[in-house]
Amino acid sequence: MRNIVIFICISLFAGVLSATENRFEQGFEQGIRFLESQDYDKAIAAFSDVLKSDPANFKAFHSRGIARFLKEDYDQAISDFTRAAEINPRYFEAIHSRGGAWLYKKEYDRAIADFTNAIEINPLQAEAFRGRGDAWFCKGDCGKAIADHTRALDINPKDAEAIYKIAWISATCPDAQYRDGEKAVAMAKKAIELNPGANFLDTLAASYAESGKFDEAVSTQEKAIALLDTKTSEEYLSRLDSYKKHKPWRENFTVPWKKQDEDEVKSEIVSEATHSPEIKTEIVSEAKHSYPEVETESVEKTEVVKKETPVSDTPGSDYPYTLHIFSYMNNKEMAARTVIRLKEKGIPAFSFCSDAPGKGAWCHVFVGYYDTFESARNAASELKAQKLLHSADAVRRPYSLWVGLSNSFDEIKKLEKELSQKGYAVYGIPGSQNLVRLLIGAFETKEEAEGLILVLEKQGIKTKVVKR
Structure with a gap:
């Protein structure tokens, strides 16, 4: 469907x-x-x-x-x-x-x-x-479909895909016993908070229509259509016409796979x-790198320090190697969830996304930072041997984008939160004087890193290319 x-x-x-x-x-x-x-x-x-x-x-x-x-x-x-x-x-x-x-x-x-x-x-x-x-x-089995998507949601309460699919089924299932307009609207709005994409707006419009709120359905469907190109909006236009006639949308299970589905699958x-990696709480010491422990007194006195001198110039700050774990195409949410899952278990993961013309947006997940290829390779072997990760590839990514310095855990977490709301994951690497260098991304070339600077600046994030 x-x-x-x-x-x-x-x-x-x-x-x-x-x-x-x-x-x-x-x-x-x-x-x-x-x-x-x-x-x-x-x-x-x-x-x-x-x-x-x-x-x-x-x-x-x-x-x-x-x-x-x-x-x-x-x-x-x-x-x-x-x-x-x-x-x-x-x-x-x-x-x-x-x-x-x-x-x-x-x-x-x-x-x-x-x-x-x-x-x-x-x-x-x-x-x-x-x-x-x-x-x-x-x-055509809406009951079992809702049950499975609910199970997915039990595993990951922020699974936007499961949320909006439950909303869609609750709004459009031909079997009335599974339709619930108010539930569909609430679920669709929750999904949009996580991902304001065309599919999610389309789902909210259908939910409004099921609830009898056709004016809201029409305006929301128009917003969804505005996010699509003309070749993929035929079904969206059909639904818009239905809402203008004050008719809610119903799925047609006699036509189980429509052109819109094929376009979405190809693009997504x-x-x-x-x-999911079988991650244990006990992390290999050689592979675990996190923020250095800071005494309470130091946290109270220290604020984030922004310097113009590239911190990579300080002695002992060169960590050009990392572990490449996963890559996702056109799915920043999945990359972010993977990072959260790994970090909750003590594995220092981070991610970043890059949009290559004609190739789509690829979001990469990495773990750790290492000064030599040998140390990165050994860490990967130990992580896999202990079943902490099922795949880990030692790679050279010497460049990153620098956003600041701090030895305050609270300030680090504050900056992490601020930038995560803009869609960027910040990670830390030890610098000089017991400070943590706060970075975004891990790039193979300086040019690749520079390509992201303009995107960040448009969002009010000042940064520069440095060596990791």
């Missing part, structure tokens, strides 16, 4: 332990780069090369399946996902991805079976419940490592 967004998993894998594994890693990373640049044929070739040398590499099968899926070669994608699951039957990502592919092929029963298997492997993944909820909805496919 409309408003269905399939989240297909890409697991960014790294395990650099030998010359042979390093060669595999380089080939795998190259494939990921081709995926990010939407060069799917080259991505398929890169993953195929990895499989020639390592035919049991289930992550390469899975990632090649992602590339084939994005080329709309769904049968071959399912074949690759299946091969990955045969090699590793507990590989959540492959089974979840195959469920998404079946859903896109309108094979709803098969999709439900795969999502159910994924849930059995990891019952704490909201995405699998949402996927199964989508399949139930496409089959993300590389999502939906397998």
Whole structure:
């Protein structure tokens, strides 16, 4: 149905332990780069090369399946996902991805079976419940769809996708027993607080219509249409016409997959490592980097210090390496949720998003900061060995954007909150004189970092490029 967004998993894998594994890693990373640049044929070739040398590499099968899926070669994608699951039957990502592919092929029963298997492997993944909820909805079972999206919401109360889908079903289900206009309006408004996108406004408009508030439905639907291009607004216009005639919208399950769904899926496919890391509270000391402990007296006296001299010039402040954990396409919310989930368990994660012309917005999640590639690689190996993370790739990202200095925990948290409200994640690296350098992002080149400065300045955030 409309408003269905399939989240297909890409697991960014790294395990650099030998010359042979390093060669595999380089080939795998190259494939990921081709995926990010939407060069799917080259991505398929890169993953195929990895499989020639390592035919049991289930992550390469899975990632090649992602590339084939994005080329709309769904049968071959399912074949690759299946091969990955045969090699590793507990590989959540492959089974979840195959469920998404079946859903896109309108094979709803098969999709439900795969999502159910994924849930059995990891019952704490909201995405699998949402996927199964989508399949139930496409089959016309509003009750089971609401139940699954509610389960997703129980796992993550800020899951905007689950919230707005419950609102949509509550507003548009043909079966009156599942419709509740007031509930739909409340849920839709809550979703918009998290993501004011066109889908969410479209859902609020339908909710207003179900509640009999057609003037509000019309004005809200017009706002949603204004956010779309002309090629994707046909259904939105149909709903607007319905509201102008004082008719609420009803889903038509005899036409289970509309053009609007296909456009949304193509534009919102993300590389999502939906397998939640089995994170333990005890963190490896070598891999854990957080703000330095500050005595209470120091916190009371110290304010955030803004300096014009780049802090990277101070001795011992060079940490050019980090661990690349996940990347998400067009999904800043998912990246932010991943960071929160990791930080709650003591893992120093951070993220940033970059918008490349013609390639979409990619949001990357990183962990830690290291002075040498060897130390980063060792940290990645220890984190994976202790099952704190399932994937971690040591990479060189020497540049960042500097926003300030402080040794006050309260001031650091205040700045974190202020910038997070604008959509940016701040993280800290130890500087000189027991101060913490507050940074945004981790970039491969200085030019890449400079590209974000103008965007930040338009939002009133003053920053500069520095070496990490």
